[in-house]
Structure formats: C-alpha cells, structure tokens
Amino acid sequence: MSIKRALISVSNKEGILPFAKQLEAAGVEIISTGGTSRVLKEGGVDVIGISDVTGFPEILDGRVKTLHPYIHSGLLAMRDNEEHQKQLEEHQITPIDLVVVNLYPFKETIEKPDTSFEKAIENIDIGGPGMLRAAAKNHKHVTVVTDPADYDSILDNIKENGDTAEETKAGLAAKVFRHTASYDTLVANYLTEHTGEQYPETFTVTYEKKQDLRYGENPHQQAAFYREPIGPMSSVANAIQLHGKELSYNNINDAEAALDIIKEFSQPAAVAVKHMNPCGVGIGESITEAYEKAYDSDPVSIFGGITAFNREVDEETAQHLKEIFLEIIIAPSFSQEALDVLTQKKNIRLLKIAMEEETPRERSQITSIHGGALIQDEDRKGFLDADIKVVTDRDPTENEWQDLKLAWKVVKHVKSNAILLAKDQQTVGVGAGQMNRVGSAEIAAAQAGEKAEGSAMGSDAFFPMKDTVETAGEAGVSAIIQPGGSIRDEESIEKANELGIAMVFTGMRHFKH
Known part of the structure; x- marks a missing residue:
C-alpha cells in the first residue's frame, strides 16, 4: 500500500x-x-x-x-x-x-x-x-x-x-x-x-518533557524532567541556566526546596539547602551579609549544597561563593562581574529564576503514592496569616520577635518533626525529620552549641508535652514560637513561665513530610 x-x-x-x-x-x-x-x-x-x-x-x-x-x-x-x-x-x-x-x-x-x-x-x-x-x-x-x-x-x-x-x-x-x-x-x-470547582470527580494533569535525566534519585532509577505547559515562571521548571552541567534529579528537588524558602523573604536573604532541608538561612542589609550569615549557620553542611538569593548576586558575594564547592546558585540575576568570577568554576550550575510570579494563583501539590495520588493546596500561609498570641507572662523582646519570625518562616520548610533555632537574623540549629519532637530539639541545640543561648526556637507543630520546653531551657533558648493546640498546652506554658521563656502560639501547623 x-x-x-x-x-x-x-x-x-x-x-x-x-x-x-x-x-x-x-x-x-x-x-x-x-x-x-x-x-x-x-x-x-x-x-x-x-x-x-x-x-x-x-x-x-x-x-x-x-x-x-x-x-x-x-x-x-x-x-x-x-x-x-x-x-x-x-x-x-x-x-x-x-x-x-x-x-x-x-x-x-x-x-x-x-x-x-x-x-x-x-x-x-x-x-x-x-x-x-x-x-x-x-x-x-x-x-x-x-x-x-x-x-x-x-x-x-x-x-x-x-x-x-x-x-x-x-x-x-x-x-x-x-x-x-x-x-x-x-x-x-x-x-x-x-x-471554581476545586476537587472534581476526576483530576487530570499534563506535563511536557523538558529533558531526560541521567538517572533518578539513585543511579539504578531512570528519570526525566517534565514541566507544566502553563507553569509559573518563578520555578525551577522555567529557570534559565546560565552555566554549568545539566541538572540532576536530586539537583532539581534541592533547587525547588531552596526556591520555596527564599520566597518567604522580602529583605535581602540567602538560603543554603542540603538534601531538601535548609542548613543555613541569613538575613542582612546586603546580599553579601545575608550569605555570610547563612554560611556561618552551618559551614560544614553547606559544602556541596545549593544556595539561593532573592537579590542579584554581585561580585563581592561571588568571591565568597567561589571559595567552596556548591552544586547550584539560584538568583533573580547575576551581575556580569559575578558571572566572570563564578564561571571560572566549570561545573557549578547558575540558575536565573524570577522570585515573584507575574500572576500568582492557587496551585495544587500532587504527591504520588502507589496506585494513586494525594492532592492538596500548596502551603502558602506565612507569619502574617497566623493567629499570633503571646501565651506566657513575658512578651518577646523586639530582637526575639525578629528571630521568632525567621524561625517560623524557615521551620515550615524543614522535614517533620522539625525544630529550628534562630539568633541575630540567622539560623543556628536545625533538627529535621525525627520521630519525636524532643529528638529534633536536641539535634538543633547540639548543632547550635553556644549560639543556642538567647536564641528563638520554632516548631512546625505543637508540643504534646512540656519536655521540648525543658530541652529548650537547657540549651538557653529565650523565646519559642509554635502552633499550640495540644490538650497539654498548659504544661508547656507553665514550664516556659518557670524558665523565663517567652512563648508565642500561631494557631497554624506546618507539617512537611
């Protein structure tokens, strides 16, 4: 024929x-x-x-x-x-x-x-x-x-x-x-x-292939990268790669985590991420100061990690960045001088990503499970959406309020159970993914060491009993922010009053599994 x-x-x-x-x-x-x-x-x-x-x-x-x-x-x-x-x-x-x-x-x-x-x-x-x-x-x-x-x-x-x-x-x-x-x-x-129908009887999605990946989460897993046909420009899927090797499966996941965190901030901020958890976050008068704080938060874990900025990366910041091995640097832009510095490193990936969506809209988050999917609204709620209440005898000081806000913004992005310590506009200790909240608090305190003294603690979910407050007190924490809502809240409040810790309830949980 x-x-x-x-x-x-x-x-x-x-x-x-x-x-x-x-x-x-x-x-x-x-x-x-x-x-x-x-x-x-x-x-x-x-x-x-x-x-x-x-x-x-x-x-x-x-x-x-x-x-x-x-x-x-x-x-x-x-x-x-x-x-x-x-x-x-x-x-x-x-x-x-x-x-x-x-x-x-x-x-x-x-x-x-x-x-x-x-x-x-x-x-x-x-x-x-x-x-x-x-x-x-x-x-x-x-x-x-x-x-x-x-x-x-x-x-x-x-x-x-x-x-x-x-x-x-x-x-x-x-x-x-x-x-x-x-x-x-x-x-x-x-x-x-x-x-206006949010969850209809069938839920259909479509994606366009962006690239084949060398492998998935592990070398024995095949993988590819897809993007939404009409997706947000403020995303890794629509990033402009200015330099470096192709992104890997794990790079993409980590970059997405870093981008989600950096979007929480309006003032100059820097975020370091490792294995989808923040290992350092800093806020400063300049982007260089913010990076120095993020680096100082955990100079060990940042090695081989990903950094994200919400301001243009300039030459001064680039000079600091080139001193260590980083997989990816994300920013809304890079000055030509910064590019001249960073592109001397052959493999580092430089991603230019818009930090704000032109037309923000509610989006669904899809999690694949064997034989199905879980679909929910993205967790876009922040500090301004919370029902803030001081529940202890002592109110936080102005400096404590600033650190509490930082702790609350970042702990939202830490794997549950999550505890985070912040001090002087930088994170100083992160306890992620433990099976009990005290374990996460102990990890965060151990990582912070002496910096835990006078720090603010953020928890992604309520304290089921007073033991986390006791751990905070032993570490020298001076203020705590947590959702509240436990039937034993009063025990935690009494313990905080006993230890002179100011405690704030938000009425909002931020589990991240």
Whole structure:
C-alpha cells in the first residue's frame, strides 16, 4: 500500500509548505482547509478544497468543515475489510492515507493575561481532534502526523517505500493520543478553574518533557524532567541556566526546596539547602551579609549544597561563593562581574529564576503514592496569616520577635518533626525529620552549641508535652514560637513561665513530610 491522498489542516504552519511540496512531488494528492489551503495555494501547491470533497461549504465561521462522513469514512475505512471497501465504492468516497493536523492554539491563547473567556472558548478545536483520533484509531492503514518535527522522517519513509512502516504508524498514533489527551486536559482544567470547582470527580494533569535525566534519585532509577505547559515562571521548571552541567534529579528537588524558602523573604536573604532541608538561612542589609550569615549557620553542611538569593548576586558575594564547592546558585540575576568570577568554576550550575510570579494563583501539590495520588493546596500561609498570641507572662523582646519570625518562616520548610533555632537574623540549629519532637530539639541545640543561648526556637507543630520546653531551657533558648493546640498546652506554658521563656502560639501547623 502507498500513500496516495493526504489531508492537511494545521494551525502551526511551521514547515508545512516545503513538506506539502515534497508530498506533491511524490505524487500525493492533497486536501486542505481554510488558512492552510490558502498558504499552500499561494506557495504553488495544487490543493483540493475540503468543500470539493464533502460537497458541502464550510459554515458557522469555519466551525463546521471536516465533520462530514466523506472525511471520516475516508479516515476510518479498513483497507483489508471487503465490506468497508465496497461501501466506499458505493458512496464514491476516496480513502485518506495521510493526515497532517495540529490544533487551534488553545494553550497559547489562555497564556495571554488579557484573553477573554469567549476567546478561549473559540480556540477549542473540535474537528481537528476528531480527525486525529479517527486516523490514529485506524493507524494500521493511515499515517497521522501532528508534530512538525516528524515531517522529515515521514518524507524519508515515503520516498523510500511509498508509505510508512507499521511500527512508525503505531508510534505516531500513540503520539497523537498523547497530544489530544494533553490538549483536552488543558481545556478541562481551564473550564474547571473558571467554574471554581476545586476537587472534581476526576483530576487530570499534563506535563511536557523538558529533558531526560541521567538517572533518578539513585543511579539504578531512570528519570526525566517534565514541566507544566502553563507553569509559573518563578520555578525551577522555567529557570534559565546560565552555566554549568545539566541538572540532576536530586539537583532539581534541592533547587525547588531552596526556591520555596527564599520566597518567604522580602529583605535581602540567602538560603543554603542540603538534601531538601535548609542548613543555613541569613538575613542582612546586603546580599553579601545575608550569605555570610547563612554560611556561618552551618559551614560544614553547606559544602556541596545549593544556595539561593532573592537579590542579584554581585561580585563581592561571588568571591565568597567561589571559595567552596556548591552544586547550584539560584538568583533573580547575576551581575556580569559575578558571572566572570563564578564561571571560572566549570561545573557549578547558575540558575536565573524570577522570585515573584507575574500572576500568582492557587496551585495544587500532587504527591504520588502507589496506585494513586494525594492532592492538596500548596502551603502558602506565612507569619502574617497566623493567629499570633503571646501565651506566657513575658512578651518577646523586639530582637526575639525578629528571630521568632525567621524561625517560623524557615521551620515550615524543614522535614517533620522539625525544630529550628534562630539568633541575630540567622539560623543556628536545625533538627529535621525525627520521630519525636524532643529528638529534633536536641539535634538543633547540639548543632547550635553556644549560639543556642538567647536564641528563638520554632516548631512546625505543637508540643504534646512540656519536655521540648525543658530541652529548650537547657540549651538557653529565650523565646519559642509554635502552633499550640495540644490538650497539654498548659504544661508547656507553665514550664516556659518557670524558665523565663517567652512563648508565642500561631494557631497554624506546618507539617512537611
């Protein structure tokens, strides 16, 4: 069997004219519609209009043109089925062997912030998906193409064999159904968001491959990196890499953790992350001062870690950064002088990422489990959203308030059970991921050492009993911030009063598992 008749109807006209010309040169008859037909005719291609095939005009502003039995019978007829062939002959329908279709630009339309709902609806393709799905269903007999990147290989197949191989047809059909599924998902999610329904009966997502990864979390695991089709620019998925090796699976996870933390701050801040937990956070008058505090928080753990900044990295900061081994540096921008310094290190990855979203919106967080998924709102609540109450006899001092705020902003991003100590606008001890809260407090205090004296303690969840306050007192902690809400809160409050510790309740938990 050879390809004798093709139907071409594309929104993305990249490469379509030379492709059609070569099809014509190979003896393929071409049917086309609307704008595609005009482009091909103006380019000198002999085109059969869709109305000439159907005997029916394009109507309703082009909404109805390919939805016709003469088109879909030509696509769906099985060439090895005698009854199908007999019916084609009876109704004088010519089979269509090649379908080249891509869809109305729905994604590109809704990406524009000024797009009206009506305009978005008009860019939902109906006939295109119908033709693609029909051709893909009948891929044993029909070659179907939706991606301009496949044009050259299709032409090579036709020139060599007059047709495409069976496995090629099957691969293209699978690609079509992935494409239409992704397209339908964008439409469904747009309409669902428009109606305000948060958790519908089915939850469908779609991602586009950004890159293959060398391996996953461990070398024996294969992996790839995907991004949302219309995702936030303030994300690792949309980062601009200025220098260094390709990102790895673990790099991406760690970079995302660092970015989440740095977004908590409006004043100049620096964050160091290791294995998705903060190992140092500093706030300063300048970005250099902030980095020095973050480094001083834990100069051991930062080695081989990731740093993130919410201000441009300048030459002075870059000179400090080049002194140690770092995997990634994230910032909204880098001065040319800083780039000159940092790019001397061949492998360090420099990521330019916007720190604020142009159009912030609520997003869902998806966690995969075996056989399903957990979906929740992202935890965007911060200090200003909390119900702050001083529950002890003593109020925090002004300096303690500043450290309590820092501790609360950062402990939210530490794996539970989480305890964090902060002092003089830097973290000094982090206790992450322990099975009991006292264990996390002991780790944080041990890491802080003498710096624990006069520090502020933040806890991601309430104290179930007074023992964490006792541990804080032994370390020299002077103020505590925690959600409260335990049936034994009074025990913790009494112990804090006994030890002269100021304690604040937030009424808000920040578990991070």
